[in-house]
Amino acid sequence: METPEKVIEVTGLAVGYGGRAILEDMNFEVRRGEIFGILGGSGCGKSTLLKHLIGLYRPLSGDIRIFGEALNGSGGKARRNLMRRFGVTYQGGALFGSMTLLENVMLPLEEFTALSAAERAEKAMAKLGMVGLTDFADYLPAEISGGMTKRAGLARALVLDPELLFFDEPSAGLDPITSAGLDKLILNLRDQSRAAIVMVTHELESIFSIVDRVIVLDRGTRGIIETGDPRVMRSHSGNDFVREFLNRDGMTREHYEYHGEKE
Amino acid sequence: MVRNKVKDFVTGVGRGTYDEVSGAVNRIGFVGDVVSAVAEVVVSPRKLRWRDVLYYLDLCGRKSVPIVAAICFLMGAIVAFQSAFQMRKYGAELYVADLLAFSLLKELGPLMVAVIATGRAGSSFAAEIGTMKVDEEINALETMGIKPVRFLVIPKLLAMMVSLPLLTVIGDVVGILGGLTVAQVYLGMPASTYMARTIDVLVPSVFCMGVLKTVFFAICITLIGCHCGFAAGTDAQGVGRATTRAVVSGIFAVVLGDAVLTLIYMAWGY
Numbered sequence A: 001m002e003t004p005e006k007v008i009e010v011t012g013l014a015v016g017y018g019g020r021a022i023l024e025d026m027n028f029e030v031r032r033g034e035i036f037g038i039l040g041g042s043g044c045g046k047s048t049l050l051k052h053l054i055g056l057y058r059p060l061s062g063d064i065r066i067f068g069e070a071l072n073g074s075g076g077k078a079r080r081n082l083m084r085r086f087g088v089t090y091q092g093g094a095l096f097g098s099m100t101l102l103e104n105v106m107l108p109l110e111e112f113t114a115l116s117a118a119e120r121a122e123k124a125m126a127k128l129g130m131v132g133l134t135d136f137a138d139y140l141p142a143e144i145s146g147g148m149t150k151r152a153g154l155a156r157a158l159v160l161d162p163e164l165l166f167f168d169e170p171s172a173g174l175d176p177i178t179s180a181g182l183d184k185l186i187l188n189l190r191d192q193s194r195a196a197i198v199m200v201t202h203e204l205e206s207i208f209s210i211v212d213r214v215i216v217l218d219r220g221t222r223g224i225i226e227t228g229d230p231r232v233m234r235s236h237s238g239n240d241f242v243r244e245f246l247n248r249d250g251m252t253r254e255h256y257e258y259h260g261e262k263e
Numbered sequence B: 001m002v003r004n005k006v007k008d009f010v011t012g013v014g015r016g017t018y019d020e021v022s023g024a025v026n027r028i029g030f031v032g033d034v035v036s037a038v039a040e041v042v043v044s045p046r047k048l049r050w051r052d053v054l055y056y057l058d059l060c061g062r063k064s065v066p067i068v069a070a071i072c073f074l075m076g077a078i079v080a081f082q083s084a085f086q087m088r089k090y091g092a093e094l095y096v097a098d099l100l101a102f103s104l105l106k107e108l109g110p111l112m113v114a115v116i117a118t119g120r121a122g123s124s125f126a127a128e129i130g131t132m133k134v135d136e137e138i139n140a141l142e143t144m145g146i147k148p149v150r151f152l153v154i155p156k157l158l159a160m161m162v163s164l165p166l167l168t169v170i171g172d173v174v175g176i177l178g179g180l181t182v183a184q185v186y187l188g189m190p191a192s193t194y195m196a197r198t199i200d201v202l203v204p205s206v207f208c209m210g211v212l213k214t215v216f217f218a219i220c221i222t223l224i225g226c227h228c229g230f231a232a233g234t235d236a237q238g239v240g241r242a243t244t245r246a247v248v249s250g251i252f253a254v255v256l257g258d259a260v261l262t263l264i265y266m267a268w269g270y
Helices: A046-053 A076-084 A101-112 A117-130 A146-158 A176-193 A204-210 A230-236 A240-246 A253-262 B002-043 B050-090 B093-134 B137-143 B148-185 B191-201 B204-230 B236-268
Strands: A006-017 A020-031 A035-040 A061-066 A086-089 A164-168 A196-200 A213-218 A223-228
Touching (some): A006 A046, A020 A046, A020 A196, A020 A213, A020 A223, A035 A046, A035 A176, A046 A164, A046 A196, A076 A086, A086 B137, A101 A117, A101 A146, A176 A204, A213 A240, A223 A230, A223 A240, A230 A240, B002 B148, B002 B204, B050 B148, B093 B148, B093 B191
Parallel strands (some): A035 A196, A035 A213, A164 A196
């Protein structure tokens, strides 16, 4: 079977703030159709790494290539075109409070396409339908629940049909049922679009049910301590921290069954 | 011990200098972003969110009318009363109308409206953008390839540049009415006499120069408010501090700008 193309390629990456490195010498890649998890304890730099991967910050050193193009080397129109190819969903949804859900989802279409208002609305409604929010199109973000906000954020991230999706803690703050629903949605998205998905998460349920491969970050060593399939690492990792991290209690029968369904 | 104190002092001076210089570079960069966004919108007006411009026109303009009218009416009345009290001693109370019209149109009206706008709009811009930063909405804009300055600053800037001169005209008129009320009640001056003297003073250049100042004030207030929002820390306290900074810096910039513009006008003979 042919190996899927590399969507993200990270080489010798060091990230941090104010010249101080939080993570160093990182090398990994993400391939098309893969759900890739970034794991690690609190304060180890997961969100910092994600912010570098989506181009919000410049790395201290090293290279991030997305679709073969250097993320930080490209500027202006080239960078804009590159950013158009990926979508990002934020922990709190990051919806614009003064706009309805429909307007939020339509925003990238207004910026990047020459579609008419009716076509934009139609496409945005289709994406809201995908995440089950058609009936809430005219609601403001303040009028819906946290889970709905995340789904609306996902609809906005999907509206330009990205080939790469980033999720920052998609299940954080959600009840187990809503969280499982969101996991299922992410899985369906990957299966339908063959997009690569990168997610920062703490949720073991999500890790075991939908993630194909993970990197585990460590604050002490300031880097990646292990890479691989979390289900294998859970029992066969040679690293105590990784085994402990992946063997916390709290797994539910539903999630094991859900994982079974996937396979 | 002494060596440590010297080391701390030198470190403090170095860090302070670095912070000030990087802050100045950051502010210059922000102004550059604004200029670039203005050029982008001039070339392609479709990129401006006109609905947001209307929203801010309503927020900064229409909704400010009651407070501007109330304060300018009282200010006109107070200035007229104080000057009448002094001028009466010399039998010069007739000139209260001249004094009030001249000072109100040239200085007090634009300045007072700008201070009110700093308190209302400048603080609101800083709090709004600061909160958006906390909620990662600014990050979301950047990752969607949308320039936050064009999206968030330009509509506010345009709305302020339109609404502040209009508010100043309203403030000037209402302030003169405040003076008229005092002139009638306290001095027993007929309204026709008061208005005739006011109209004598109202040369178009004085009026236009006063109103023109407010365009400059609008730019200062908006840019300072928005920049404070963008520079806010990513917590509730950070937003609070940004809001305070927007008001204090905004008022200082307005007063300083007024002083500079007054000197320039004087040099030009106005």
